[in-house]
Amino acid sequence: MDAQAYGSKNDRRQSEIQHDLPRLLDRAARGAGMDRAQWQIQRKGDEQLAVRPLDGTEPRLADDYIRHVVAELREYNAQRVPEARMRLRAVIHQGLVELAENGFAGSAVVATARLLSAHQLYDAMAAHPDADLVLLLSDDVFRSTVAGGHTTLSTSDFTHVTVRVKEYEATAWLRVPALGAAARAAHEPGAAETGTPAAPVPGEPAADRSGAAAAGAAGGTTGPGVAHAYRADRINVTNVTGSVDARGAVFGFGSTGG
Template sequence: MDAQAYGSNNDREQSEIQHDLPRLLDRAARGAGLDRAQWQIQRKGDEQLAVRPVDGNEPRLVDDYVRHLAAALREYNARRVPGARMRLRAVIHQGLVELADNGFAGTAVVATARLLNSDPLYDALAAHPEADLALLLSDDVFRSTVVGRHTTLTPEDFTRVTVRVKEYGATAWLRVPGAPGTAPSGPRTAAAAGLAEPAPGAPARAAPGPAATGGAGGTGISNEYRADRISVTNVAGPMDARGAVFGFGSAGD
């Protein structure tokens, strides 16, 4: 996380941002059911780099945490004059991180810093002055959480961007919560994410109905996979599911 235009504030305003920023981040984490006390946090004035363990809550970080942060910022800024608003750039990336003598080390840390200082984030806030938050997901995070349908978000909620900062270059996925028109049309985004889309001119295919058991017209449980009916369940803590079978179905339509 990094506060936009921090350097243009006077000393008192900078001190206020440093006071309020961690409290907003803590509030968002509590709302999402995440414990920031378990995270390793490197504080740098108007910026925070937080490293958290892989614990199965990654979809909640991408989805609930960002949503609660956007809501907290909206409420916070509603009580302030326009020039005193706090606007944040945010990045979520994943990878191996080493705790070093003077902070964090690792290519994942460098990639996160490059993403945070990339033009797409700055441009997004400039293009949407009403927005309080601009988010970039690395391609790995986007594919493992959003494309994998582990969140309430869809690939169409994001715009594919190319990040080039110093020696770093990569694909990332941009979202400006609450700002209209920040993502391209569905087919373009789906194709960019490597998802299937109908060929040009091909008729749209209706979603097939459930293949009920028990004969024609029956109301048995369907064995057909229905992506539009996914129920996301987040499990915290270790779980040994070897030999387990998980099944969910709905009777009828």
């Protein structure tokens, strides 16, 4: 995660962002049934890099967790003048990571940093000034979660882009969650490259779960009694009365007869 336009803020506003950002992300994680206390987090002013084990809950990062971050940002910004809004660029990637003397090491960490610097994220921010967050998934994460059918998201919710930063070049998938659809960057030089989202690949294996994941917006383990995985096609309708512990749940709403 990285806060947009942080450097243009005055000292007091920068201090406020550094105070509020981790608390906002903590609330979002709790809302999604995750515990950020279980993550390894590298803090850098307006930016956070979180590392967590691959444990089968990866689809919830791009789905539940990001949804709660967007909701927290909406509530936070609603109480502030436009100049004091917090807007975030978010990236999710996965791969092997080593804990080093001064942070994290590994090609997955470098790739995450390059994705977070992609001009497509900045272009989407400029093209959608009302959006509080823009999201970029690495191709590996996109195919093993969204294209694999393990989230409530559709491949059509994302725009295919090619990220080129320094020596790094890779396919990624862009989304502006507040729009409920694929991002459309400004039609100007340097704007995001768009394409037809890839359809799910039948029989394609899920990503290797044996290592650790580097993620600009990553999740952790859940508390006792909370399911660790779900599929979007496994939907049950349940009528409940009284108090319910719904941490980690996904709710759908519809009208009678349709």
